Amino acid sequence: MTRCAWASAPGCASTGAGRRPSPSWRAGCATARPKSSTRRDERMATMIHPAPVIGGAPAPHRVALPRPGPRWGPAPERPDGGPLTRARPAATWHRGWAWLSPLLPWWPGRWVLASHLAWLAEVRREADQHGSGASLDAWAAALRPALHREGLSAARLTQALALALALIRETSGQTLHDTQLLAARWMLDEHFVEMATGEGKTWAMAAAALVAALAGVPVHVVTANDYLAERDARALHAIGQRLGLRVGHIAPGLDASGRQAVYAHDIVFATARELAFDHLRDRLAARQPVAQPPSGNAAPLNNGLMRGLCWALLDEADSILLDEAGIPLVISLPTEQGMDAKAQQHTRRALWWQALQLARGLALDRDVVLDAAARRAHLTAEGRARVAERAAPLGGLWRRERLRADMVGTALVALHVLKRDRDYLVRDGQIELLDGITGRAAPGRVWSAGLQAAVSIKEQCAPSAPTETVAQITFQRFFRRYWRLAGLSGTMAEARGELHSLTGLDLVRLPSRRPSRRQDGSPRAFPHPDARWRAAADRIQELTAQGRPVLVGTDAVSDADALSAVLQQAGIAHTVLHARHDDQEADIVARAGQAGRVTVATRMAGRGTDIQLDENARAAGGLHVINCQRNTSRRHDRQLAGRCARQGEPGSAEAWICASNLTDRAPSGTHKLTGWKSRWLAWRFRLSQWIDERRQAAWRQQLLEQDRLWEQQHRLARRSAGDASGSA
Incomplete structure (x- = not known):
């Protein structure tokens, strides 16, 4: 396990070495401490931040804390847009x-x-x-x-x-x-x-x-x-x-x-x-x-x-x-239901229905290049020509090339990238998004840029009442x-x-308190999901015979249901945890550490899930985790593996990779699979994760800027409306 941390403690006498003291511990920095400890901390601080200490420790002074009251x-x-909490210290080797x-x-x-x-x-x-x-x-x-x-x-x-x-x-x-x-x-x-x-x-x-x-x-x-x-x-x-x-x-x-x-x-x-x-x-x-x-x-x-x-x-x-x-x-409020509003809603829905029909007539790879990780679809030159030819009889807005490409691209994402029971649920005739990280339902969230409307038409959901976004913010x-x-x-x-x-x-x-006893197995590769589920059933049967509890992590609700069907055919008792069973989460997690217990879960069993082992399970070797997820970040793989071997307990983990994991996540056209070996495929999968992490970081920065721009435009619109009403 990687262990590293370099910094002297906040509040110790050595913190003045080459670093701007933070407000929370400036006061009282000269607290009396044992001489040997102080010297050791000074040596450590000098190794990290070699700038000299001038005048000793900073003079103690009071720093106000943010509390509701007269001052704040x-x-x-x-x-x-104000200054961040602290600035980056000067770079040193x-x-x-x-x-x-x-x-x-x-x-x-x-x-x-x-x-x-x-x-x-x-x-x-x-x-x-x-x-x-x-x-x-x-x-x-x-x-x-x-x-x-x-x-x-x-x-x-x-x-x-x-x-x-x-x-x-x-x-x-x-x-x-x-x-x-x-x-x-x-x-x-x-x-x-x-x-x-x-x-x-x-x-x-x-x-x-x-x-x-x-x-x-x-x-x-x-x-x-x-x-x-x-x-x-x-x-x-x-x-x-x-x-x-x-x-x-x-x-x-x-x-x-x-x-x-x-x-x-x-x-x-x-x-x-x-x-x-x-x-x-x-x-x-x-x-x-x-x-x-x-x-x-x-x-x-x-x-x-x-x-x-x-x-x-x-x-x-x-x-x-x-x-x-x-x-x-997003917080949305219903708009007025006049004849004009209803007509506009009907027109928008008709446009998205036409976009879906145009998208269904395109061939993947020939007309379309999909980027599943970024949820984007790009039309090739042949695809653009085909869309223009088929959209010509429609007239109207479809004469605009830019709008045509954007709407058909969004419709392609709705058809080929977003999957039911993986990215969203259909409940009570409405689309409900699933959090891609936790696997939980996320009511109140909607896709933007028409994607929500396209998915709604694809799933034949009734149109929702027209709304107006009045406030939005990112975390x-x-x-x-x-x-x-x-x-x-x-x-x-x-x-x-x-x-x-x-x-x-x-x-x-911070380093771990006890040495980790987790045993990480070599990654295994499979040509398609069905082969992986059959192998998982065999592996689970082998582990439960030893009295060990098993946790299998899957990507989506549909994957968990597919593995559950294979386990039922094999006669293996198990429990399924996903967004449809979220009301049973506490009970399922409480029993997941019992000897011989098998739990199939989506990402709901990742972060924050503490699986307690009973004595028999601990004696048998602890919890075994099988990672069948195709996570876009290495952090998520570490989170799932961290469900076992906690606080020095025994446990083991292994990752099972499917060839489709690589072809779905890597940028389109970067490679052609002619065969696979476990280590080679695992390396390529890690590479695709690294590419995804870089791309998603850039996307998050772009989204943050878009959020700020939306707010500025909305503020100006409210101010203009207020000025107009005042003059009237």
């Missing part, structure tokens, strides 16, 4: 070497823990000093006003984390490990932290949230799904009560008054989708343009749902900021509005550059 306003929020560290598994190993041993010992000593029960409560009562006055200085941060450690240990029975304490500390210093899967990210996030809330900052803890939001909020509820903090979670069906009451809590657990939509609703209610909040720190709201965007802690930060950033969140633009931001994930190293350019935050990688 009733709803603190970073202005859109030491820093460049640290960025190359993921390629060197042996460097620097567990040095990150060694450089923080003195601070970790101080935290544990503080926690043990104050005993338990009434003594802890008295300590909390004294520490809270001090944090309000002084902020998160080095000394107060150490005391607050020690208090969180003691309370979590006493209330829940969980003892925070060194890596969890370090993760909480780095998040409170506004960093992204990569922890190995199974290292206890939930409690590290909880400790950071408790400390920030004790300092008076409203904290939003962003989870991967609604199930985890409810689970984690309940786990933290009793500890919050001991500290006088209120903890709540946003449930999907909660009404406006209920949401406003929950957002008044000190710590709120919610999904990114719920937070972003509530933010848009507040903006609409206040009649404030999304891209231009008032000058200053605050965006005043009139009885809004939220108390501003003060501090967000992101669980699975890379998934939220990158994987789920592909589709903007990337939304989370840049928080005054403070931090996050955790088990897989961020591959995307550290994009995350830094987006948020200005650096990444710290």
